[in-house]
Amino acid sequence: MAVIGAGLLTACDLDEFNPSTVSADIAYKDPAGFESLINYCYDGLYYFYGKIDGIGIMEMGTDLWISETKESGFTLYNSNMNTELGTLKVFWQGFYSTVNYCNTAIYYADQVEGYTEDEKNAKVAEAYFLRGWSNLQLVEQFGGVVLSTEPSSVAGVDNNPVRSTEADFYDLIISDLKFACEHLPISQGAERGRVSKKAAYGMLAKAYLQRTRLEESNASEYARLALEAAQELIDNQGQYGVALYQSDDNESGYTKLWDGLNNKDNSEFLFLEAVDHESSLNPDWSNRGRTRQYYLMDLKTVGAEWGTTEKYCAWYGRANDRGFKPTKYLLTEIFEPVEDPADTRFDDTFFTDYYNSRWSDYTISQELVDKYGKDASLVGHVIKNTVWTYDTDKSYYGVNASGNVNMVDEDEDGYLDGLSVFTPNYTIPAEEKALMPFLCVDPTDMFDASGRWVTSESSSMGTYYKEVYPSMKKFSSLYWISNNQRWQGDVPILRLGEVYLIAAEAALRYNNDQSLASTYVNAIRERSAIASRASEMDVADSQVTLDFILAERARELAGEQTRWIDLKRFGKLTDSYLAETNPDILTFDESKHIVRPIPQSFLDAIANPGEFGTNGY
Incomplete structure (x- = not known):
């Protein structure tokens, strides 16, 4: 419950x-x-x-x-x-x-x-x-x-409020969270959204660490206390019922973290917004899960020219509220811009493949080839329909979503035959893109020479390409999609992966213990690759600096x-x-x-x- x-x-x-x-x-x-x-x-x-x-x-x-x-x-x-x-x-x-x-x-x-x-x-x-x-x-x-x-109701209306200092705030925050650590139960049973000790220790670690920014004379002591609170969770995971998802030969632990089947009983979620998907007894009823539509690329105009639709793309979300898009820094520096990275977090954070969702095959026209500078040989090429109703074992609700049928490569060009739009974070040569039987927009198309997003003034195709980009995927597991606007999964507010990074950062801020910090960082990085590639994710102690951890937090927590x-x-x-x-x-x-x-x-x-x-x- x-x-x-x-x-x-x-x-x-x-x-x-x-x-x-x-x-x-x-x-x-x-x-x-x-x-x-x-x-x-x-x-x-x-x-x-x-x-x-x-x-x-x-x-x-x-x-x-x-x-x-x-x-x-x-x-x-x-x-x-x-x-x-x-x-x-x-x-x-x-x-x-x-x-x-x-x-x-x-x-x-x-x-x-x-x-x-x-x-x-x-x-x-x-x-x-x-x-x-x-x-x-x-x-x-x-x-x-x-x-x-x-x-x-007791104090009455305060018509003459006064400011408190930030230190005063933190004194109370830390006192409150210490009380919670001491008195909350280990578990709240079936009541998923109620806070327990794991949430309290995680939030206390976060508060201690955040307080270090005040640069008080005892800032390093707050870093030590942050490390201590984080280690309470990390070192006693069985006691608190938490664990990082571990990788196997097919999936990374990070992929499992966002798997819909793990959402309602997630071993990494410490503090969460619990969504009642059965009776919609939430403060705003079933009107949940809007995150994904704010980060969604344009599926109803530019994408639609290649076969996508807003109406039937339940997997991605509804594009009516789109607007937030990634920076070049996030796409090409935070995440490694290569075709097959060991780190799965880019693929688990973003959609890059958008499929024909018109319920019918879609034929590339001469007009489309001319407009987007495609090779003339693509005129008449058919992008296959991929929409179908999901089986109940794949979705709690059973939704119409793209990417379920015709997911084949019968023409053996290396891409699925229902692909309409592709937005990689790595560069593909222009001559190769011209031959691709779908719209491909990579960072060279998305950004101008200064690193800004293209506009109609900075690029001949800027009007179109500024609307095409990787869309955030974390809150879009098909299992919990009730329609193209509502996603009924629980939303993590604080999770164990962040606590590992809090511990790493605290170790540096306390006494610059790079060895300890790298232990926590590498635990997070290794579970972000499939088991056979975990060693590719390890970093040396000397690489683990505060700047590195800030970037690692982006890879782990973007969005x-x-x-x-x-x-x-x-x-x-x-x-x-x-x-x-x-x-x-x-x-x-x-x-x-x-x-x-x-x-x-x-x-x-x-x-x-x-x-x-x-x-x-």
């Missing part, structure tokens, strides 16, 4: 107790009423993971992604990044709402009747965890803003809503770094862009907006 519902109540809870019919003082003394309050503390995460409000603020404006149209305030740091930005308001209000629910639960915990002390602590520890996690998000995005520890705070911790939110890795960001103002604007709705609601400020915007 997932943690579910508007307020995250199970149907059983609703039958037993309805806290809305009595006062809070009475409702929260009853264990069922108190547990309903704890459930409300989870509500906010459903609006940040898999949704644009979280993706924009957590992943964009970095070295990995760009968009000229979607969330341009975050992607380009242009004038749309201001106090009126709507998604910024959602983030601010959502996390402060979570903090308030958690404060309420913590306040009433000692009044609950019928719990033993251990039962009470185990339950309220969920609120401590979620408050710590929420405050970590708030301080990293907005800096030292309002640190709240009392519920608004998982961690990158903005990663760059902040590494001191890479600078104009020079972003100009080098993401030149489409024309200007990064280091005097203000390392934090986000304070939402205008908050400033308008307080009596001292001038004193509080706008974070420089």
Whole structure:
């Protein structure tokens, strides 16, 4: 059972107790009423993971992604990044709402009747965890803003808030997460989305490590504590019920990590957004899994000229909200731009093959050959239809998806006969591309000489090629696709692979132990290749530097809503770094862009907006 519902109540809870019919003082003394309050503390995460409000603020404006149209305030740091930005308001209000629910639960915990002390602590520890996690998000995005520890129903409305320091935030975050580590249970049983000790230790390690960016005099001690918390999980995996997926001769462990059959009981997921796929009792019902459509290339115009469609490509997603696309740095420097790398993480992160999904064969015309500079011999070539209904053992729902039939190479040209569009991250000679019986767009077509994405001004084909690129694949396992817009899989917020990288980074920040750091890095890298190629992934101790780990985090975590705070911790939110890795960001103002604007709705609601400020915007 997932943690579910508007307020995250199970149907059983609703039958037993309805806290809305009595006062809070009475409702929260009853264990069922108190547990309903704890459930409300989870509500906010459903609006940040898999949704644009979280993706924009957590992943964009970095070295990995760009968009000229979607969330341009975050992607380009242009004038749309201001106090009126709507998604910024959602983030601010959502996390402060979570903090308030958690404060309420913590306040009433000692009044609950019928719990033993251990039962009470185990339950309220969920609120401590979620408050710590929420405050970590708030301080990293907005800096030292309002640190709240009392519920608004008790403290009343604060019309004259004051800023707390970032150190104050981290003091409370760490205290909350330590409480969670001590009191959360090892397991929450069948309730998939509830936090347990594994989540608490992972988040504590993350918080300790992130605090090192404050450059306090004891920063190395926080690195040591981060290493200690990470090692608690890594060294006791059986105790906490966690494990890295291991490679075999056919699949890498990383491939298994994202396999749909492993999604709902994943040994690497520590903290997750649990999606109720059976009854849709989520805060926004079945309206889940939008992540993939924000990162999707154009399947309905340029792709459609070669046989793809938005309507029937359930595997890839719906292209109506597309906009986020990878930078050249991500495609060709983070990932090795070769045809057959040992590292499977590029193929497990991106779609590069897009198949004919028209439900009928598609014939290449003279007009298409002329428009895209293809060889004349391709006129009349047939791209085979690949759409069919998936068997129930391959999909929980049974969906129409491309890539199921006619997946053959009968003409023996080295490519499947239903391939419509191909977007590799490595370069293919122009004369070879001209002979390919499908649209092939590689980095030489996607980017201009400066590393920026092509435009109609910078390339004769820029109008078309700027819409064609690898699309993020991580949240698109066919098993959990209910339609081309909704994906019903669970979404990891923190997983064991990241804890290994936290441990490696902490070892360097503590005492520059490259040997220990390489042990953790190589464990992650080896499981990213099939067993016979694992040794190709090993790196020497001397190679494991902080810059190497930052790149490794991109290979491991691209698209998982961690990158903005990663760059902040590494001191890479600078104009020079972003100009080098993401030149489409024309200007990064280091005097203000390392934090986000304070939402205008908050400033308008307080009596001292001038004193509080706008974070420089």
